[in-house]
Amino acid sequence: MEDDSPTPSDAELLLAVAGGDRRAFEELYRRYAVWLSLRLRGRCADPALVDDVVQETFLAIYRGSARYREEGDFAAWLWRIGSRRLIDALRRDRAGSRLWQALVRLRDREEPSAEEQVLVGVEHGDLAGSLARLSPELRAVLQATVIDGLTTREASILLGIPPGTVKTRAMRARKQLRQELA
The missing domain is CATH 1.10.10.10 (Winged helix-like DNA-binding domain superfamily/Winged helix DNA-binding domain)
Incomplete structure (x- = not known):
């Protein structure tokens, strides 16, 4: 049986997530987790770090610490959160770390x-x-x-x-x- 209900927008899903709707959160994750992961892997050669950053990004959304103001594209807002969290992670472990070396190797590819x-x-x-x-x-x-x-x-x-x-x-x-x- 087909579901004829309209597909909720990203903003509608975020509003539902703010109200504690786990299914809405899962839908946002399904829509954007792979996309965010692929974009972050273009910036960092450490797949474990990228996975952690993707999880941190979506956790911030779930907890409500990241707020979308319905200004601009949702994906751009999500990218900004994810890329800044990647920078924070790299900053935490920068000097001589395997993560920093992985980023440098990727940059020079x-x-x-x-x-x-x-x-x-x-x-x-x-x-x-x-x-x-x-x-x-x-x-x-x-x-x-x-x-x-x-x-x-x-x-x-x-x-x-x-x-x-x-x-x-x-x-x-x-x-x-x-x-x-x-």
């Missing part, structure tokens, strides 16, 4: 992440070509600060470079894009 492919594949006028012509260092800073919405400090930790370098690279990337798109 040959194959581009899904986000990098999307960034290069943006089709809006000449933007795709201009982004592709940016150096990998400049593109990584744009990805972290613009697409992922990270602060300069968070991008610094994620990319393993000083905050001043993040600012300088972001400025250089914007300048280069402006010149090419003018």
